[in-house]
Amino acid sequence: MINMKDFLKGSGFIQPIWVFVIAITVFFSFMSEYFLSVGNLSNILVQTSTIGLIALGMTYVMINGNIDLSVGAVLGLAASLSVGLQDYGITIAVIAALASGLVLGAINGLIVWKTGVNAFIVTLGAMIGVRGLIFVYTEEQSFYATNFAFSDFGTASIGPFPVLAIIFLICTLVMHLVLKKTGHGRNTFAVGGNPEAALDAGIRIGRHMMINFIIVGFFAALAGVLLATQMGAATPNLGRDYELWTITAVVLGGTKLTGGFGSITGTLGGVLAIGILRNGMNLMQVPAFYVLVILGVILISVLIIDQRLNVHASKGVSI
Amino acid sequence: MASVEQGKQAIMLNKKYKAGLLNFLSAQGILVFFLICMFAFSLFSEQFLSQSNIMTVVRQASIIGIIAVGVTVVIIGGNLDLSVGSMLSFSTVLVVDLHDKIGPAGAIILMFVLTLLIGAVNGFLIGFMRLNSLIVTLAMLSAIQGLVLIYSGGKNVDIANQSDTWFAFFGRGYVLGIAVPIILFAVLAIIVQVVMSYTSYGRRIFAVGGNPAAAVYSGIRKNWCVFSTYLISAFCVACAALVLGSRVMGSQNNVGQGYELLVLAGIILGGTSLLGGAGSVWKTIIGVLILGFIQNGLLLLGYPYYTQWLVTWVIIILAVWLDLANKRKRLFTTHS
DSSP: OOOHHHHHHTOSSSOHHHHHHHHHHHHHHHHOTTTTSHHHHHHHHHHHHHHHHHHHHHHHHHHTTOOOOOHHHHHHHHHHHHHHTGGGOHHHHHHHHHHHHHHHHHHHHHHHHHHOOOHHHHHHHHHHHHHHHHHHHHTTOOEEOOOHHHHHHHHOEETTEEHHHHHHHHHHHHHHHHHHHSHHHHHHHHHHHOHHHHHHTTOOHHHHHHHHHHHHHHHHHHHHHHHHHHHTEEOTTTTTTHHHHHHHHHHHTTOOTTSSOOOHHHHHHHHHHHHHHHHHHHHTTOOTHHHHHHHHHHHHHHHHHHHHHTHHHHOOOOO | OHHHHHHHHHHHHHHHHHTOOOOHHHHHHHHHHHHHHHHHHHHHOSSTTSHHHHHHHHHHHHHHHHHHHHHHHHHHTTOOOOTHHHHHHHHHHHHHHHHHHHHHHHHHHHHHHHHHHHHHHHHIIIIISOOOHHHHHHHHHHHHHHHHHHHHTTOOEEOSOOSSOGGGHHHHOEETTEEHHHHHHHHHHHHHHHHHHHSHHHHHHHHHHHOHHHHHHTTOOHHHHHHHHHHHHHHHHHHHHHHHHHHHSEEOTTTTTTHHHHHHHHHHHHTOOTTSSOOOHHHHHHHHHHHHHHHHHHHHTTOOTTHHHHHHHHHHHHHHHHHHHHHHTSSSOOOO
């Protein structure tokens, strides 16, 4: 017997977002005959892999009690570097792009750790500044990949499975295990739940925060490189608004902004929910605008449900 | 052990001040920085301090400034508003589109009513339902942008006959040689600053933002206070949309995209704490003007426009960091 309340709170075995994912999957497979085909489903995985990869890192940062608004800009920079540096060889270009993500994540993390400035402010600054870096580097030009090995990678597949989808799923599995089975994962929860208690327990809260910022920076850069391989190009404005989509996905998955609560499986559900909604409504020929409204409504509904159920925990005084 | 103790003390100090009072020194700090900036730019560029240049900068900054005035009130009340960018798109598209259909007066009235309605939805969800403001306004950002696109069908709108309509007054007009956007900005800023500083309503907002529980025990109707801050924010967005629509006489359907972050950047730079309970409108004005003058100064020095973003990055973090460091009397946090 599943406890209904535990289930809706997300603390039970089955997460509510997955029920939603299954429900819309069933709905769309009735509405469109093309929806439930292997081709379309792997298509959804490829389409969501960009936001999905960033969301993996964002989950860590948000469980840690922080937030990263700079992921869209980091994605844009990595995409530009991975295409723009191809004269030096694809390997070097990709390594440089991924390194840029690591470095920017480290800078964000170091600032949050050492200065104590709120992560929201630090990464808001970085979001504006890194976009500036992109424009300085690209001089407002779009880059096109001349080497087809690079752009072929984005459409390659092993058997029936697209490479991008496989990369996304492997990363998801690894991040899930790291969160559940390692000391770093446990400490991430501890720091997010109660920083002072974590400090008293001897956890090095600054280092864990910094590691998580490096993780999200890396995944943003990886998503940027993979997006560039899909498009065979990179534009300086690439990745705008991605931070909003990512945060939406993570929150849909049940991770709390206040820290200390969340899961990678939930995030995967949130990412898929967005992907399936977009794809399914496309197949039903609903204009893309409606997805924005529906997502907003769903996000607020999730909040309301969550709050009604956690009323003991969050009940403040009110008049 | 000593470092742990120090760490705890630092955290407690942090907390004490985070909840904190208006810090006199930090307020002076940003003003000094502003004057140094102005002085430095005026050394390198002759036009920089000319009256026409200053007027141009203030006029450009006025749209962000008008919105920032409203968002400052929301932040003092302890919440965030990320939906102002989408709301600006919504209101601008609405007023421009309705201008030709029902005339300027009707368009303006309807636009104000609908914008306030959106503000009321925000305020209801955050004030009365007590939901997290960051996520609610994030959801509204997405939903409102969707509404704009549905309304306009993805097309841009403009006013057919642009030459003889009094609607142009709000964005292009002058009173006594001063551009109307600047006047609107100044009037709104002064009214809100006076309300926040000298009325019991303003004190209640500060109380709610600083310590919600204490405010409620003191008999303040917290829910209504939070609700009202979102109405103020929506009203300011509607004013900004009036200026923007009238200035451009047309609108793209994503015209306000990213405004929420520029507004926040200005507010943070001014020194208003995102944690609520502290801050002031005049600080926000200085923050917004610093961003405006830096952009203008860098352009006059011949740098491309995007260098301002790099500079913004550095000064936002420096400003907040030095403010914090000043409060905790040390530069770095002590925990490891």
